[in-house]
Amino acid sequence: MIYIHIPFCKQRCVYCGFYSTAANSVSESYIDAVCTELKLRSDYLTNKEIQTIYLGGGTPSLLTIEQLTRIQNTLTELFDLSKLKEVTLECNPEQLTEQHLNNLKNTNFINRLSIGVQSFDNDDLKLLNRRHSCTDAINATKNAQKAGFDNITLDLIYGIPGLTNNRWIENLNIIANLNIQHLSCYALTVEDGTMLKTLIDKGMILPTDEDQALQHYESLIKWCNNNNFSQYEISNFCREGYEAIHNSRYWDNTHYLGIGAAAHSYNGTSRQWNISDLKTYIQSINSNLVPATIETLSVEDRFNEYLMTALRTKRGLETGYINKLSVDLWQTTEPKLSTYINKGLMVPTPKGYRLNHDGMLLADAIAAELFI
Ligand code: SF4
Structure with missing residues (x-):
């Protein structure tokens, strides 16, 4: 399986600890580097038959169709994609216009969308510094279905300071009407170095409350039981037959190739991760060197x-x-x-x-x- 990291975001969400750079678009030099790294590392996996591809970020929905097609063509050139089962694109709701969704569908490449909704409550979205509104999130999901996507997962966050249990359940009830196949729900964590940590330390945002997060989790489990979503991992729930294939394989020790700045790879005996610095990553790949740290696993x-x-x-x-x-x-x-x-x-x-x-x-x- 192959993971491709797209570390560009239009703006930083306050809680985010992932590596990404604030930018309005994905640079062509980065796509060049990704395609070159794919070529340099096409022998990393002993099995060239790829069953899942995941474009994560950052914000992969910032990729233009031309950029996505270049990545797709490079993958097709280098690997056997005849048994490909799942190709996921992580998306932010505000980028999912009808036109873009139709174009994505027409690539005949992406067959699963992971939409970063996080909350259907505009106050929560503002607190998290997300760019979309509740309406954007609902429209994005419906437009994706209209464009023909029938494998959609939404990400939600619970334990947000000030989020009552009733408002959390209202979030879940919106999902009940959206006819999606998969749901990932994570407790908000406050990581060192994030804006959220600074704002909490300065007393500008209430600290997270573990008891409240636990109450949200219990409500989530009850809601999923009543709404036909089965829990297959602590944070992941799906309709029958829609477990995330790619993510499930991280949990069963499958080897994977990670491409792009900050991407991780695993080959059964060692794990390696590329440098979390866009400029150095691109320069190094342009010199045919993969800027990675390797750790042999005992x-x-x-x-x-x-x-x-x-x-x-x-x-x-x-x-x-x-x-x-x-x-x-x-x-x-x-x-x-x-x-x-x-x-x-x-x-x-x-x-x-x-x-x-x-x-x-x-x-x-x-x-x-x-x-x-
Ligand atoms: S869009 Fe995702 S990767 Fe980008 S800053 Fe927000 S949470 Fe982080």
């Missing part, structure tokens, strides 16, 4: 990463996978799991163990306790 690193991601999923830990990694690690870990079963946090599955609802609330802490 069996313990891979085990810990697996714990961290697998415990967040409905599939849970698979005994077979851990045994393949190291029989010793499994023999050390399995007896510890009975503690969580006895506490009513974990249940057996046909292939291993998974956290139940109460356990999911403590997933990160449980993973940390099990780390080697």
Whole structure:
């Protein structure tokens, strides 16, 4: 699978810790570099048959159709795309005009849209420094459906300071009328170095409230149960048959090639990440050098990463996978799991163990306790 990072945003959202640059468009020199990096690294994955591609950001919906087509043509030249199942484009609602959506559909390339709605409440959107309104978000989703997109996911954020539980449920109820296939909901986190952190520290925005975020999460789970969205990961919910293929593979240890500034790659034994600096990235690629830091992963690193991601999923830990990694690690870990079963946090599955609802609330802490 291939991830392509498009690190350009028209303006910075206050909570954002991702690498991106404020710009009105994606520079041609960046697209040149992305296409060159694809060529330089076309042998990174041992299997050239690509099943999923994800264009993330930043704001990939700032790509023009010509830029997108150049990337598509380069991919087609270098890889076997005959078994391609899912190509996702992350989008901001304000860029999804009817015309642009029709053009996107006509590329016959993008088949899944991930729309960064974050909230349907204009006050929340203003607080987060998003550029769109509630109406923009609704229109973008409906226009995408009109253009023929039938695999749409929306991103929402809960735990926003001042967001009451009733207003959060109103957000969810808007979704009930939008007939989408997938939903990702994340608790607002306050990361160091973000504008949100500064504003909270200066007392200009209320701090986030963990109890309120937990109440929002409980309401979300109840709402999803009542509205036919099944939870397959802590933050991800879908209609039957619409699990995100690309993202699910990050959780099951599939190798991936990450292209672009700040993109990460994984080949089973090492992880590498490109420099988070646009200018240096472009200059380096133009000299045929990939500006990446490489970390070789020990069996313990891979085990810990697996714990961290697998415990967040409905599939849970698979005994077979851990045994393949190291029989010793499994023999050390399995007896510890009975503690969580006895506490009513974990249940057996046909292939291993998974956290139940109460356990999911403590997933990160449980993973940390099990780390080697
Ligand atoms: S649009 Fe996305 S990547 Fe860009 S600043 Fe906002 S949250 Fe960050």
